[in-house]
Amino acid sequence: MSGDRAGLLFVVSAPSGTGKTTVVERLVQIVPELAMSRSYTSRPARAGESDGVDYNFVFRSRFEELIAADEFLEWAEVFGNLYGTCAADVERHLASGRDLVLVIDVQGARLVRERCAGTVGVFVMPPSFTILEQRLRGRSKDSEAAIQRRLQTARDEVAAFAEYDYMVVNDALDACVDRLRAIVLAERARLRSARADAESIVKTFRQEGSR
Ligand code: 5GP
Secondary structure, rough: OOOOOOOEEEEOOOOOOOOHHHHHHHHHHHOOOOOOOEEEEEOOOOOOOOOOOOOEOOHHHHHHHHHHHOOEEEEEEEEEEEEEEHHHHHHHHHHHHHHHHHOOOOOHHHEEEEEOOEEEEEEEOOOOOOHHHHHHHHOOOOOOHHHHHHHHHHHHHHHHHOOOOOEEEEEHHHHHHHHHHHHHHHHHHHHHHHHHHHHHHHHHHHHHHHH
């Protein structure tokens, strides 16, 4: 990979309960030079989550200050809580030539695509509505009302799949991670990403030829 090119920006969306965070965490473990962005949120940390690892957890008032200061590339209200991606973090990461994945909702993904040309969108689908419902109940983190709300939102979100460049089904974790890995590798090989590498190789041929 070239040190010259800016990093690629991927946005991954999926209905809550599809397992997208687990999938992307695995993906960034196995693909070099790829990281997952850490969002800000006003929601309280769940059991097992920690600040600065899963999210940057902030009070709603602090989140609102960050919005007012225009610190977010995008932000959205999801299930009554605020979530946002810090613009400076993304810019810094991409400028260093490393690729970045944002795991954000459909509204946020729309904003990122508008603002960042070349963003690659990937929609992760649950295998079916029934399976999503089983997974949400299996997590048993949420109340029945919260589960119903997530299922209703999921109905709207799956309808947005056509706004994305790729669609993968999370039927089995390893297979889903493999498909995502294939997408990242294919995007890296596209000429818009690989041109600088190709040109520097071509240059070595020119030098050889002029001897
Ligand atoms: P959870 O509270 O279950 O971690 O996340 C709820 C939803 O918020 C998920 O759909 C997740 O993708 C989305 N989300 C997490 N971070 C961000 C963000 O920075 N921006 C937006 N727009 N959505 C986010």
